[in-house]
Amino acid sequence: MPAEQICGLSSMGKAQDLLTVTPKGLFCKEGNFYVDPWKPVDHAVITHAHADHARWGSKRYLAADTSSQVLRIRMGDKANLSFQPLGKSQTINGVKVTFYPAGHILGSAQVKIEKGGYSIVVSGDYKRNPDATCLPFEPVRCNTFITESTFGLPIYRWPDPQTVFDGINQWWQSNRESGKTSMLLAYSLGKAQRLLSGIDSSIGPIYTHGAVEKLNAGYRDSGVALPETTFVGDVDAKETDWSQSLVVAPPAAVGGSWAKRFGKMSVAMASGWMQIRGTRRRRSMDRGFILSDHVDWRDLMQTIKETEADDIWVTHGFSDIVVRHLQEQGLNAKVVETEFTGETLQEDAEPSQA
């Protein structure tokens, strides 16, 4: 359904004065900045460091200070980054901009944009489940709430993360007993560190893929406690007994020659998509652990309620379905097409010039 047909409500006019969808991204004309643009722009406000939100090529970036370490790692030394403390406001060309924690990954933030008593919250990606590696999501009251919908179907309901970690520990333990390396696949930014902080590191040695280790450093530098990890490239592959260890790597790492050194492996993936049996089987994983850094259906609905927003803009994911459901509940909702991708089964690429 085209967006024009869904909205057409008077209050939408106000929101659209403040923020519009352009070919380059979500644009605040009054403030002359974009939020998570997908094309290079002059001023980009960034919610978090994942590649579909923080892309290379813009002239200046503004982000929450909690993201400083990881954003620097992802964007490189040359990017012009500046940071703002959470909860503190800054006025840009007359538009007030404030960051609030989003609970998605370390440094992830919601961006609140206000002018003349009207407010919009761009939430980027977010979750409500506990995560020791980042600050919890804070519901922010606003007039228009822009939400992702990656797992916007009622079949997605996350189990308690602790039971997931228990399952991973058991799996690792039983692999050790049968002499198999435990290969755990996860996003190298965010998911990997959340896993590391949640598992029982006393079971055995933990090795990491280079992409993961690079970001582990950023997490540690930001004050997040992670267990001891060793970069796979730092040890002699032939001298190492991998069979007792856990290896954390991005999904693309297996299948190539990189993974050959580990010998007999059990391969598992940690993702919200693992909730569906068909997805698990299609990836021919030995195990699938259900762990997501996005909201499940229940938390999505709860969050929308808590924002008390009059208008809901739904982006990447099952947006048309979520919109239809919200409309049935009597809410003003519309689909907003963006180029965000949410959680995929591949590793998110390095930030790229779109």
Next chain:
Amino acid sequence: MKDFCELYWRLDSTTKTTEKVAALKAYFDVATPSNAIWAIHFLNGNRIKRLVNTRLLREWAIAEANVSAWLFEECYDRVGDLAETISLILPPKQTVKDVVEISLKDIVEQHLIPVRELEPEQQRENVVQLWQGFDQRQRFVLGKLIMGGFRVGVSKRLVVRALATHVGIDAATITHRLMGQWEPTAEFYAELVDPNETETAISKPYPFFLANPLKQEPESLGDAEDWIAEWKWDGIRAQVIRRAGETFIWSRGEDLVTDQFPEVAAAASRLADGTVLDGEILGWDESQDRPLEFSQLQRRLGRKKVGKKLLTEVPVVMLAFDLLEHQGSDIRDKTIVQRQEHLGEVIKLLQPAAKVSEGVFNAKGNDAPVAIRKPPSVSAKPVSSWADLAAVRETSKELRAEGLMLKQRESAYQVGRPVGDWWKWKVDPYTVDAVLIYAQRGHGRRANLYSDYTFAVWKDGELVTFAKAYSGLTDAEIRKVDKFVRKNTNEKFGPVRSVTPELVFELAFENIQRSSRHKSGIAVRFPRISRWREDKKPADADKLDTILAMLD
């Protein structure tokens, strides 16, 4: 029930045969006979028939989950499996009362089967109560018990192997005992695992011996003279049993089809007691002395009763190519040459010279040939070289055969699909280059990918759809096509997307027939994608006329 659910998910979590067998064996080691036999029942793909209407299950789940019906359907579209969709969408486990401690046997016999007799409202209460006491994974297994369709990558062969190791008797014996119809009772389980020879029920078929496709050159099989060549028919593989004055016809899927083929049953009634034949049932065109098209035979399938008109229009015969039991003895260990000698004697006694006895139903009257006969031989004169056989094979389509069967002369009648002694050497299937024009999400393993495709060929400058196919591509190729579909969608019709005609695939079929029911005028059998023709453009795809020409 808890143990069985755990077994299910253990089986589901591995693709390795040894690990599956180990999981099954571990289950049998601790399960009581009455639970074990129900487990075997379900793992073998059996279900409890007509338990609860799936439409009602859907409605109850929608009500319990408090979602709109359309939202449920959207979820189902993504998950691709009804039992799984229901298990996921229901609110979390509610009752403290541990329903899951109830044994598999009691769940089935006391909580599920009695539900059949209840009014829908009471049915709902019972099912919802079970749902509330189970977690998501247990509900999924429960759903499979109710709706069938386990598909956990466990073949009958694996169940048998695990059971054989568990009790320490030979797998072929267990396979045989598991054939045909049996009741999932502790008594039957005791017979199944009895280390002594037991008397088998008179209806019990033997496990079928299945052939492997010949992919290598036939020369690799050695001397052609060591092999028997037969036509490979496109019909219904069946076993005809005559014991104790009764006749049983079993299909390969182990369905009892005696009543569907009264001609064959009538002919079989004149077999001596203690006779079991293996062969192919085909619709038969007496005037041309060759099979009718498979689509004709299809009209005879799945009916409770076959009407007179159909019997006249599509008479069937059984071409018997093997004899498994002769004069009351199991002769499967004899060589095929010896078995076929005995078969010749058995068939001879059935021939019209012996006069069709009264009461025997025959569509064409009593002077017509009997419906059980020897298959036509592949050549009038003995064929002794692979080159000669290859030439014979090329003529398969004249007889509506799919190619040749090659059977090693010294071979015994074995169980299952062992490699080496029986080969099917099919003629190349028909192939067509076609353009992808619609895509739909797959089911099960492919639920999140656009993996079900509709293809079109050219007719008067337009693309007309003529076949659907979903198998044949690698997972990597499917992902690539999926990406293409998402980027090139023109329109959405529910779950179906029309895409820009750009990709060309070579499709293979077992058969192509004219059909007035299809817009394209043709109907295809077993369509599959043989390869992605990335070298071809849509304009290079085949024309409908070219396909029609293949038929003439």
